Amino acid sequence: MGERTRQALPSVLSVLLSLVVCWMLIAFSRDTDGLATATAAYLQMLWGGVGDWPRFLDGAPITVLTRPLGEAAMKAALLTLTGLSVAVAFKVGLFNIGAQGQMLLGALAAAVVGAHVALPGVLHIPAALLAAALAGGAWAGIAGALKLYRGVHEVISTIMLNWVAVRLVDNWLVVGPLRGVAEAGASITGTAEIHPTATLPRLLGDMSRLNLGFVIATVAAAAVWAWLTRTRSGFETRAVGLGDEAARAAGIPVARRAGLAMALAGALAGLAGAVLVLGTEGRYPGTLGAPYGFDGIAIALIGNNHPLGVGAAALFFGVLRAGGTRMQLLDVHKSFPELIQGLALLFVAGRLIWLAALRRRSAPKPVTAAPPAPTAQVPHA
Amino acid sequence: MSLDIREGELLAVVGENGAGKSSLMNVLYGLYHPDSGEVSVGGKSVRLKSPRDAIALGIGMVHQHFMLVPTLTVAENVVLGREPTRRGLFDWERAVKEVAATCERFGFVLDPRARVDTLTVGSQQKVEIVKALHRGARVLILDEPTAVLTPQEADELARVMRGLVAQGRTVVLISHKLKEVLGVADRIAVMRRGRLVAEVRPSETSATALAALMVGESQRAVMSNAAATPEEKLASEALLEAVGFPAQGDNGRPAQHGGEAHLGDVLLEATGLQALGDNGRTAPRVSEKFPGGALLETTGLQALGDNGRPVPRVGEKPPGDLLLEATGLQALGDNGCPALRGVDLTVREGEIVGIAGVDGNGQRELAEVLTGLRSLTAGSGTLLGRPLKGLTPAEARARGVGHVPEDRLRRAVVKALSVEENIALGRHSGPPFAKGMWIDFAGRRERAQSLLAAYDVRPPEPTLPLQALSGGNQQKVVVARELDARPRLLVVVQPTRGLDIGAVTQVHARLREARAQGTGVVLVSLDLEEVLALADRVYVLFEGRVTGQFTRPEYDERELGRRMLGAEQAHG
Numbered sequence: 001m002g003e004r005t006r007q008a009l010p011s012v013l014s015v016l017l018s019l020v021v022c023w024m025l026i027a028f029s030r031d032t033d034g035l036a037t038a039t040a041a042y043l044q045m046l047w048g049g050v051g052d053w054p055r056f057l058d059g060a061p062i063t064v065l066t067r068p069l070g071e072a073a074m075k076a077a078l079l080t081l082t083g084l085s086v087a088v089a090f091k092v093g094l095f096n097i098g099a100q101g102q103m104l105l106g107a108l109a110a111a112v113v114g115a116h117v118a119l120p121g122v123l124h125i126p127a128a129l130l131a132a133a134l135a136g137g138a139w140a141g142i143a144g145a146l147k148l149y150r151g152v153h154e155v156i157s158t159i160m161l162n163w164v165a166v167r168l169v170d171n172w173l174v175v176g177p178l179r180g181v182a183e184a185g186a187s188i189t190g191t192a193e194i195h196p197t198a199t200l201p202r203l204l205g206d207m208s209r210l211n212l213g214f215v216i217a218t219v220a221a222a223a224v225w226a227w228l229t230r231t232r233s234g235f236e237t238r239a240v241g242l243g244d245e246a247a248r249a250a251g252i253p254v255a256r257r258a259g260l261a262m263a264l265a266g267a268l269a270g271l272a273g274a275v276l277v278l279g280t281e282g283r284y285p286g287t288l289g290a291p292y293g294f295d296g297i298a299i300a301l302i303g304n305n306h307p308l309g310v311g312a313a314a315l316f317f318g319v320l321r322a323g324g325t326r327m328q329l330l331d332v333h334k335s336f337p338e339l340i341q342g343l344a345l346l347f348v349a350g351r352l353i354w355l356a357a358l359r360r361r362s363a364p365k366p367v368t369a370a371p372p373a374p375t376a377q378v379p380h381a
Numbered sequence: 382m383s384l385d386i387r388e389g390e391l392l393a394v395v396g397e398n399g400a401g402k403s404s405l406m407n408v409l410y411g412l413y414h415p416d417s418g419e420v421s422v423g424g425k426s427v428r429l430k431s432p433r434d435a436i437a438l439g440i441g442m443v444h445q446h447f448m449l450v451p452t453l454t455v456a457e458n459v460v461l462g463r464e465p466t467r468r469g470l471f472d473w474e475r476a477v478k479e480v481a482a483t484c485e486r487f488g489f490v491l492d493p494r495a496r497v498d499t500l501t502v503g504s505q506q507k508v509e510i511v512k513a514l515h516r517g518a519r520v521l522i523l524d525e526p527t528a529v530l531t532p533q534e535a536d537e538l539a540r541v542m543r544g545l546v547a548q549g550r551t552v553v554l555i556s557h558k559l560k561e562v563l564g565v566a567d568r569i570a571v572m573r574r575g576r577l578v579a580e581v582r583p584s585e586t587s588a589t590a591l592a593a594l595m596v597g598e599s600q601r602a603v604m605s606n607a608a609a610t611p612e613e614k615l616a617s618e619a620l621l622e623a624v625g626f627p628a629q630g631d632n633g634r635p636a637q638h639g640g641e642a643h644l645g646d647v648l649l650e651a652t653g654l655q656a657l658g659d660n661g662r663t664a665p666r667v668s669e670k671f672p673g674g675a676l677l678e679t680t681g682l683q684a685l686g687d688n689g690r691p692v693p694r695v696g697e698k699p700p701g702d703l704l705l706e707a708t709g710l711q712a713l714g715d716n717g718c719p720a721l722r723g724v725d726l727t728v729r730e731g732e733i734v735g736i737a738g739v740d741g742n743g744q745r746e747l748a749e750v751l752t753g754l755r756s757l758t759a760g761s762g763t764l765l766g767r768p769l770k771g772l773t774p775a776e777a778r779a780r781g782v783g784h785v786p787e788d789r790l791r792r793a794v795v796k797a798l799s800v801e802e803n804i805a806l807g808r809h810s811g812p813p814f815a816k817g818m819w820i821d822f823a824g825r826r827e828r829a830q831s832l833l834a835a836y837d838v839r840p841p842e843p844t845l846p847l848q849a850l851s852g853g854n855q856q857k858v859v860v861a862r863e864l865d866a867r868p869r870l871l872v873v874v875q876p877t878r879g880l881d882i883g884a885v886t887q888v889h890a891r892l893r894e895a896r897a898q899g900t901g902v903v904l905v906s907l908d909l910e911e912v913l914a915l916a917d918r919v920y921v922l923f924e925g926r927v928t929g930q931f932t933r934p935e936y937d938e939r940e941l942g943r944r945m946l947g948a949e950q951a952h953g
Binding site for chain 2: 238243246
């Protein structure tokens with residue numbers, strides 16, 4: 001069993017276990033035909049997430065595949081970005097509970113740049129994304145600065161900044177100064193609608209809501225992975241997270257690495273807000289609602305704080321979330337995917353128990369001490 | 382070794398670091414188990430399997446590091462583990478009352494309702510003592526109790542100890558501070574290398590005589606480089622400890638044994654000793670015993686006279702250029718008290734400069750100052766051509782300072798990273814570890830493999846997480862990394878702590894090799910033998926000042942030992 005498999009297994013097993021537990025919960029909560037209903041509900045969830053393959057094979061149009069897949073992909077994109085946000089902060093040893101607030105700020109910034117700045121299409125989207133990243137990064141930067149200069153624990157400060165963000169954005173800016181002007185007598189909530197030039201283009205046209213946001217999230221995951229594993233600064237960041245005193249002694253600028261990683265975490269959460277506003281909402285709605293920022297914590301932990309693991313976890317739960325609504329057809333509440341996610345997080349928290357169980361199963365492989373190496377090759381001596 | 386402890390006496394056990402004092406006491410407290418020999422209490426032979434047994438027999442111990450819950454009150458701490466209850470609930474009022482009664486009985490002034498973290502260190506120590514007494518301790522063992530106290534608190538503690546003895550309790554005081562021992566003890570047992578070398582009465586001895594006993598009469602002074610062959614090292618490592626306790630009340634022991642050991646029936650193996658060493662070294666502490674310790678900074682060396690320059694050795698090339706010249710270095714310790722109080726130091730190319738001293742006299746802080754990890758509060762110096770002040774770890778590395786720190790897992794390596802990543806740590810920005818902003822995986826692998834082979838690290842597997850290696854192999858990785866950087870000045874602290882003999886020999890050989898290649902080495906070690914075996918010059922630190930400087934041909938181990946104990950003042 002390779003080291004990578006061993007690292008991933010606890011997450012995979014946790015997710016499977018939570019699927020089983022939820023399946024049993026559905027089954028036991030029905031008076032009649034529990035097992036059949038639970039299985040049917042799971043199938044509906046699956047078809048709702050990855051496309052209704054049975055109907056497609058029966059001759060239905062391709063949109064029965066693309067629509068659900070597009071929904072799943074968009075949910076996965078948001079979960080990926082907020083999950084990466086939490087994971088990057090974890091890498092430097094900080095627990096970013098503030099992805100929600102950073103996402104709010106990013107969404108607002110994207111909405112403002114999208115609606116109030118006129119730019120050609122090629123520039124408008126990057127400008128809005130950049131604004132969102134900067135806003136999220138700055139919001140996280142407050143917590144980072146408080147940590148580095150005043151010793152305020154980032155868990156406390158990011159939680160509080162979440163509330164500050166909600167009050168600031170939802171309860172004041174969006175209903176006050178930045179409220180969109182109603183057109184033709186229709187009263188609207190939220191900010192003004194963004195220009196078409198700022199809208200993330202749909203990748204499959206009318207066949208699905210899948211848009212550029214999914215690509216942005218995927219590229220972000222790959223980029224974060226490459227940065228952490230392949231670059232000097234990524235190495236320094238990991239070293240700071242795993243042993244800050246040793247990193248300091250090695251001459252690594254610990255405070256700068258921690259601060260930058262926190263800012264990057266905020267930028268990723270901000271991008272999630274931008275993808276939501278520019279891709280699906282078209283404006284900052286009255287309230288952002290969906291707590292993707294908090295979901296990011298679960299996604300990061302289930303993904304074992306690995307950028308690619310985060311991507312995989314986000315994809316999986318994006319599928320479940322998108323398909324969850326279809327469970328209602330069978331009178332099963334649509335929040336079960338969230339329950340599955342929550343239980344998976346709970347089980348992942350028992351990571352050490354999983355690892356211990358796995359270790360007992362796999363036969364102990366003794367590390368064979370190699371024979372003394374030839375001593376003639378003293379390096380450049 | 383044999384030792385008897387009599388009822389109602391204040392027995393002091395003194396000895397150098399690693400002499401076996403704490404090991405012996407841990408045996409008495411049931412933390413360590415003797416390989417052979419026996420412990421008798423009140424004439425009956427007993428087996429102490431755990432501290433629980435010791436407590437049941439009325440033996441209490443106050444550790445150097447307090448075992449208190451800081452957020453609980455004094456009363457709660459004292460009764461912890463045997464709380465008075467009422468209807469299944471913790472009866473706080475009764476706990477307070479009981480503890481107040483115990484305090485009054487033994488004359489302690491303590492508020493049982495106060496939270497422990499609001500108390501001074503001295504009061505916290507009293508809480509520890511009350512805790513032991515509250516559990517019915519008749520024999521109280523205090524392990525280096527004054528190490529963390531201010532002089533006033535230490536005086537107060539002495540009063541407390543005398544008071545306990547006056548009430549018929551027995552106090553065993555472990556210390557290496559001779560003056561305070563002389564002032565308070567009824568009887569002094571001197572240990573050296575796991576043996577009881579003397580038992581004396583304070584009235585019949587002096588600090589100088591005690592220091593001589595502690596350090597040993599033998600003149601192991603001038604040790605050649607060859608002294609550290611594996612065989613010799615083996616002999617010196619095997620500090621076998623013998624414990625055989627005759628029944629209590631065995632009086633009539635001659636007052637002084639004149640360096641003769643009671644080699645009893647029992648042997649404690651050397652690993653016990655190792656663990657003890659670890660104990661003794663973890664606490665950064667700044668002792669403030671000497672009232673005359675006020676800032677003597679720049680004059681420190683002048684007072685010692687002119688042995689400031691290394692004497693060129695016959696047949697060897699004289700040390701080269703000055704790498705480090707520092708005067709009046711002052712720095713604070715972790716606890717905010719001055720740890721360096723004016724240290725003058727020079728290091729030249731191609732010499733090993735040893736820093737000797739009893740643990741906690743500023744050696745650690747000195748090494749941190751030289752590597753940019755601790756900032757100076759006063760003093761100045763030139764390190765590799767540029768000022769010492771404002772040095773950062775990155776700047777120190779850039780100038781060519783290598784560092785093998787004392788606390789390997791905390792400071793030298795990141796144990797969750799792979800071996801090759803740890804080899805790159807600190808040098809990861811340049812070839813062969815990086816190309817531009819990208820990590821050079823091939824170059825890193827190649828260099829890691831050749832270093833692992835050259836330093837005989839086992840298993841030679843660069844992708845293994847570092848924590849999968851044994852301590853000795855981890856240290857080899859650290860030494861390999863630091864020497865591979867070709868440092869001009871190498872600061873090593875306790876480089877062989879916890880290593881097996883093979884690894885010790887190898888590390889020593891590598892340090893000599895570095896010297897031969899012109900590196901200046903600053904070697905900080907609590908193991909005087911190691912310092913004497915390797916160093917060309919030795920500075921002795923005591924309470925943050927240089928109290929002695931010796932050059933190889935003039936090594937006088939007794940004199941060194943006296944200086945380590947701060948005896949310099951006594952003789953001007």
